[in-house]
Amino acid sequence: xxxxxxxxxxxxxxxxxxxxxxxxxxxxxPPPAPKEDNTTMPQVAQSRKGLVLVDxxxxxxxxxxxxxxxxxxxxxxxxxxxxxxxxxxxNAKANGDFTLITRSDGTKMWAYRYRPLxxxxxxxxxxxxxxxxxxxxWHVARPE
Numbered sequence: 001x002x003x004x005x006x007x008x009x010x011x012x013x014x015x016x017x018x019x020x021x022x023x024x025x026x027x028x029x030p031p032p033a034p035k036e037d038n039t040t041m042p043q044v045a046q047s048r049k050g051l052v053l054v055d056x057x058x059x060x061x062x063x064x065x066x067x068x069x070x071x072x073x074x075x076x077x078x079x080x081x082x083x084x085x086x087x088x089x090x091n092a093k094a095n096g097d098f099t100l101i102t103r104s105d106g107t108k109m110w111a112y113r114y115r116p117l118x119x120x121x122x123x124x125x126x127x128x129x130x131x132x133x134x135x136x137x138w139h140v141a142r143p144e
Contacts, residue, residue: 060140
């Protein structure tokens with residue numbers, strides 16, 4: 001084998017070893033923990049009718065009188081088509097009076113002091129409050 005061929009073989013071997021080391025190298029530090037995602041958390045806003053709870057887009061939130069247990073939502077099926085639960089990502093964390101409820105389908109939703117929060121499908125702009133009903137079961141959510 002000539003000197004030129006020997007150099008090529010040595011360079012190729014060195015590249016192969018360094019590539020394997022880079023691919024097989026494991027970091028000694030653990031991966032960063034996932035950040036809590038509270039970007040969907042409700043907020044308090046001033047309206048013409050006083051302080052109300054709103055979603056991050058400023059849409060009015062409601063609570064349902066039949067949600068009485070503090071750990072679940074009773075608005076399922078057709079009800080949740082009119083009043084959509086304020087969804088929370090799986091990695092959201094409760095913060096102060098804003099708590100989380102796990103729905104029957106396993107998804108999470110926001111609650112205020114353990115009272116599930118909902119958005120009304122007919123509210124099209126921030127500040128609208130079309131979700132109160134004649135039977136007085138649905139109410140605009142307000143901070144206490």
